[in-house]
Amino acid sequence: MNETINIDGSDDANPRPEHFHRFRGPLGFVRLVFDGTILLLVMLIIGFIVFANGLAREPKDPPHATDGITVLTGGVSRIDEAMKLMAQKRARRVLITGVNRETTLEQLKTLTPEGERYFDCCVDIDKAALNTIDNATQTARWVAENGYRSVIVVTSNYHMPRALAELERAMPGIVLVPYPVVDNNVEVARWWEFLGTTKLLLSEYLKYLPALGRLWATDLARVALPATSVPPADEPEP
Structure with a gap:
């Protein structure tokens, strides 16, 4: 007796795997x-x-020389580390972005032994930035005004990933050299043993993800938009 092949799509013909049901x-x-x-x-x-x-556990060796240094405020040691880099001739100028509007120049000078040496000649202060996105915007403006192509980024180790994402989005093509500052009060080496550190890192991670998403979205937009959509500066639009 010949076998009949079912081709009418009924349930007994090649049934779907159970996980689909x-x-x-x-x-x-x-x-x-x-x-x-x-x-x-x-x-x-x-x-x-x-x-x-993946966060830095120990202070990094001073990076190679760059055009400028941007310091994202949030810790006293960040400014001091930036001044040490200036003393080592790692950059021409420093931008301290996100300074409290009530903080004076004299108060900032007291935060580092190198204050009197560099603040009057080589330090720019930004008091407009209120968050990391603003820090990146103000840094991009400062970099463009000075014609810089490379910048050392000074901020805390746990804040560095988000800072780099926002800075890269704000000024593509600029070389960013991270210089993470290690806070001895934040034990990142054994973060799981300290509830406060775990909460801090989790909060920073949840802020980092949207920053990374904004960076990817901006990169995709740049690729999608043809360069010819913007007419050259020396040629009028038709």
Whole structure:
């Protein structure tokens, strides 16, 4: 007796694997959302561990010389480290961005032994920036005004990834040299043993992800927009 081959698409012909059926119907949609949420949480946890373990544990050796230094305020030692780099002739000028509007120049000078030596000649102060995005905007403006092509970025080690993402988005093509400042009060080497450090790093990680997303979106937009869409400065638009 010849075997009959079923080609009418009925359930007994090449049935779908069981895992497809688990997502059918209202209950299947709930399962799909649940499984997707679990997967997202696992990815976030893995990403956070990679982020936390990738932070600098020790002070870096002074980088090579650049055109300028930008200091993102938030810790006294950041300004002092920038002045030390100036003393080593690592840059021409320093921008301290995000300074409190009530803080005076004389107060800033007291934060570092090199204050009197460099503040009057080689330091620019920005009091307009209120957050990291503003820091990047003000730094990009300062870099453009001075015609710089390379900048040392001075900020805390846990803040560095987000700072670099915002700076790269604000001024593509500029060489950014990270100089992370290690805060002895933030134990990043064993962050999981300290609840305060874990909370700080988790907060920074959750801020870093949107910054990274903005950078990727900006990069995609630059690739998508043809260079010819902007007419040369010396040629009038038709």
